[in-house]
């Protein structure tokens with residue numbers, strides 16, 4: 001299937017200091033050139049912070065921020081931009097949902113914050129949105145709803161860093177029907193596993209035919225995944241470089 005337009009959202013590794021710590025720089029310089037590596041990082045500074053789909057789904061890499069009240073706060077960030085170590089831009093790329101707090105909590109990543117169901121509820125309500133779709137944490141099935149099903153984590157790297165997790169993608173179709181396609185690695189190649197068509201964890205095989213209508217399922221499937229995603233992605237921000245002694 002072709003796409004007319006693709007919007008890449010900035011993620012927490014789309015930053016030079018993180019790239020140089022977690023292997024992208026090494027791989028890039030080995031397979032390509034350092035100049036290409038620099039171009040990658042320059043390009044990252046033009047990526048979008050977040051996107052909405054159908055004015056219902058808020059897509060972002062990490063999550064929300066105490067400095068995020070309305071979508072206008074994001075629109076005010078002019079490209080290109082760097083990712084600071086705190087504040088709105090940092091939180092959008094680094095924050096995580098947290099079932100143990102109502103509003104905000106401390107992140108064990110040593111950067112940004114965690115956010116609870118009440119802060120999500122307020123953000124969604126203020127912006128007339130229904131669901132936050134984010135990545136940033138490895139989850140065993142590739143997807144996980146949390147915080148009263150106001151937040152969906154979709155993790156697209158199967159067998160991440162030696163784990164046995166599946167991966168998933170969220171597909172929003174006509175009438176804002178949300179489908180979740182999960183996949184794993186089979187014999188070294190990506191293998192479509194199927195589409196999850198209900199919220200009770202029964203993965204149905206058979207391609208993209210089954211739809212998951214979030215609106216119809218939100219209230220009746222409350223039991224699902226009320227916890228926070230497992231914080232398996234333990235990426236932390238590298239410490240700030242110390243100024244060289246003169």
Ligand SMILES: [Mn+2]
Nearest residue numbers: 011012013136
């Ligand atoms: Mn991440």
